[in-house]
Amino acid sequence: MDHPPIVSADAVADAVRCAIAQAAVTLRCDVRAGIEKAALREESPRAQRVLRQILENADIAARDGVPLCQDTGTVWVCLEVGERVAVPGNVFTGVDAAVAEAYECGRLRMSVLRDALFDRTNTNTNAPAFCEIRFRPGAGATVYVMLKGGGSDNASRVVMLAPGAGVEGVRRVVLECVREKAANACPPLIVGVGVGATFDKVAGLAKHALLRPVGSVAARPEAAAFERDLLDAVNATGIGPAALGGACTALAVHVETAPCHIAALPVAVNMGCCAMRSASVEVIPWGDER
């Protein structure tokens, strides 16, 4: 029997190192396109000025190789592997060293503390990263990396609704979160919404929703319609860029749904900021004949 290709810990660490270096200083091209489009629609000079500053910031960061935002975040890593690929148990062992190296070399900010409650001293390496693994059909492997800022993550929430609350209940949770917290999350936002699964998993759905490109359409027609409805409602708040008033509070609302318990309607909202930092790297598993 043939041995399956293997994704190695070294390959994952290399991918994380490259992704951090890129994401910290380079504005996602879909986000940039969304902001350029928003600038054309804004009527308020102040909102236009903010959007122009966001674009100019991206130019300066790329030109000078400095971070888009001083909050270079916590490192979130998702390794997605094809089902024909074998994963050694130690696949994330090189990640924390890669994070430390990337943050030191990239002159990024160290923002991670040893313990949330009992030891709030800085690790000075920005490790540990927060890692997860997912499986998908087929071959190959992809490393997704997100550098998540504190302001936008703090503006996020999980709510366990009663199923009777339905679509209207989910809509209310999203809009309340935007009204109460958008100003702290650096709009224009990408609003990630998770609905379903369990208390712990629903937040992951919302986080994964932030990886989807701005301007993409949800595969399921009901989801696509709901996303359009939510985006219109979010932008009707008038909160605007930098929460200083305007037509563009969010560039996109992305909704990920999942199965759930008969008694449950879990909802999570994860805010992505105007400097939404993420990158993905394809990893060629060792022994893969592609």
Add this chain to the structure above:
Amino acid sequence: MSGNEIRNSAPIRLQLPLSKADLAGLRAGQEVLLCGPVYTSRDAGHARILEALRQNGELPFGLAGQTIFYAGPTPVAAGRPLGSVGPTTASRMDFATPALVDAGLIACLGKGKRSLEVVEACRRNGAVYFACVGGIAALLATHVTESQLVAWDDLGTEALRRLQLHDFPCFVAIDTCGRDLYRSIEAGERVSPSVGHLSAGDSWR
């Protein structure tokens, strides 16, 4: 300098530290360019400033009359005093700000809405809150000409630093009359873009 008399949207250049007269002339919504010294401090630093204030009855390191910038910069890079620097969420400092303003702090700089206690402390003491745009720290760093460590190096990025700003772009978010830009926008009040300040007769309360 009355905000209601300003007839163009050009930002106003302000020299720090601000005088009482400068402060009194500011109106929520005005765009301003800050020049001069500010002190960076955020969560952990505010706990220490508050502790020092309680022990000694005055603000440490000559912060009275000065401006605090809620920011934790990235390290030196690209031949600049620091790589990137921008505002963090100001409301996290609401626990300390009224006491600091009562003790003589005259301005702070961050992002997002403040508590009503902070609004009231600004009104009571003739202090202001400036807001700048979050997520544009590479651009904002080009408006910082010097960075000097003052204290609390053990806090890393949260250490107390003295920065020199040059034409640093921001907005007056809370003025000395207690007018509040964020609450006005929330309430859907007309913010006159052509004159760059709240429309006359605004009543956000």
